[in-house]
Amino acid sequence: xxxxxxxxxxxxxxxxxxxxxxxxxxxxxxxxxxxxxxxxxxxxxxxxxxxxxxxxxxxxxxxxxxxxxxxxxxxxxxxxxxxxxxxxxxxxxxxxxxxxxxxxxxxxxxxxxxxxxxxxxxxxxxxxxxxxxxxxxxxxxxxxxxxx
Numbered sequence: 001x002x003x004x005x006x007x008x009x010x011x012x013x014x015x016x017x018x019x020x021x022x023x024x025x026x027x028x029x030x031x032x033x034x035x036x037x038x039x040x041x042x043x044x045x046x047x048x049x050x051x052x053x054x055x056x057x058x059x060x061x062x063x064x065x066x067x068x069x070x071x072x073x074x075x076x077x078x079x080x081x082x083x084x085x086x087x088x089x090x091x092x093x094x095x096x097x098x099x100x101x102x103x104x105x106x107x108x109x110x111x112x113x114x115x116x117x118x119x120x121x122x123x124x125x126x127x128x129x130x131x132x133x134x135x136x137x138x139x140x141x142x143x144x145x146x147x148x
Contacts, residue, residue, distance in 0.1 A: 024133055024134060024136070024137030025076050025134055025137065026130035026131070026133055026134045027074045027075065027076055027082060027085075027134060028074075029126075029127075029130045030071075030074055030082070030085050030086075030089070030127050030130045030131050030134070031071040031072070031074040031085075032071075033089075033123050033124075033126050033127035033130070034067050034068075034070060034071040034074075034085065034088070034089070034127055035067075035068065035071045036123055037067065037092065037120050037123040037124055037127070038064045038067040038068050038071070040116065040119065040120050040123070041060060041063070041064055041067075041120060042060075042061075042064050044116045045057075045060055047112075048110065048112075048113045048116070063092075066088065067088060067092070070084060070085050070088055079138060082131055082134050082135055082138075083131075083135065085127065085131045086127075086128055086131035086132055086135060089124045089125075089127035089128035089131055090124075090128050092120070092121070092124035092127075093121050093124035093125045093128055096117045096118075096120045096121035096124060097117075097118075097121040099117040099121075100114055100117035100118040100121055103117060
């Protein structure tokens with residue numbers, strides 16, 4: 001018998017009995033969005049250093065390290081991390097949206113600087129949205145018990 005004889009298309013793994021399944025948990029999406037935003041920040045920062053003051057470099061590096069830490073630490077086991085994720089996402093959205101608006105209003109600024117700030121702010125907005133949805137799910141006790 002070889003592997004082609006097995007039909008695995010209908011296989012659905014189940015959680016062990018006694019565990020609660022979180023119906024509205026979007027921590028994985030929040031984690032991925034924070035990672036992508038961090039990567040965009042660190043990759044594009046050198047290209048726009050003429051548009052930023054030199055004091056932004058340490059702040060940028062520290063914020064990227066914090067965001068990557070939060071992305072890596074995000075788990076359904078630690079609910080407080082999702083609150084911090086949502087807060088960091090809200091701050092990131094405000095900062096990068098503000099930079100995008102300033103770049104758009106300033107005629108001499110590079111158009112790409114505006115676009116990259118806009119994309120990063122949208123990533124933070126989605127991370128904030130999914131973080132809040134997860135928190136809401138926890139607050140209304142939106143759990144499904146597998147023992148029913």
